[in-house]
Amino acid sequence: xxxxxxxxxxxxxxxxxxxxxxxxxxxxxxxxxxxxxxxxxxxxxxxxxxxxxxxxxxxxxxxxxx
Numbered sequence: 001x002x003x004x005x006x007x008x009x010x011x012x013x014x015x016x017x018x019x020x021x022x023x024x025x026x027x028x029x030x031x032x033x034x035x036x037x038x039x040x041x042x043x044x045x046x047x048x049x050x051x052x053x054x055x056x057x058x059x060x061x062x063x064x065x066x
Contacts, residue, residue: 005039040064
């Protein structure tokens with residue numbers, strides 16, 4: 001992972017701390033996905049409202065957007 005991609009990942013995680021930018025919880029639970037197409041990443045994360053904690057559960061490569 002390049003430094004630029006890592007920096008973008010940090011910024012996305014910071015923004016996902018904002019409730020206006022997070023996906024609403026799904027019927028299956030609190031796990032959500034967020035696509036970062038310009039860097040070819042898909043994040044899987046969970047938000048715990050009680051502790052106000054964002055947990056990165058997974059990071060996958062996806063095809064880069066044109």
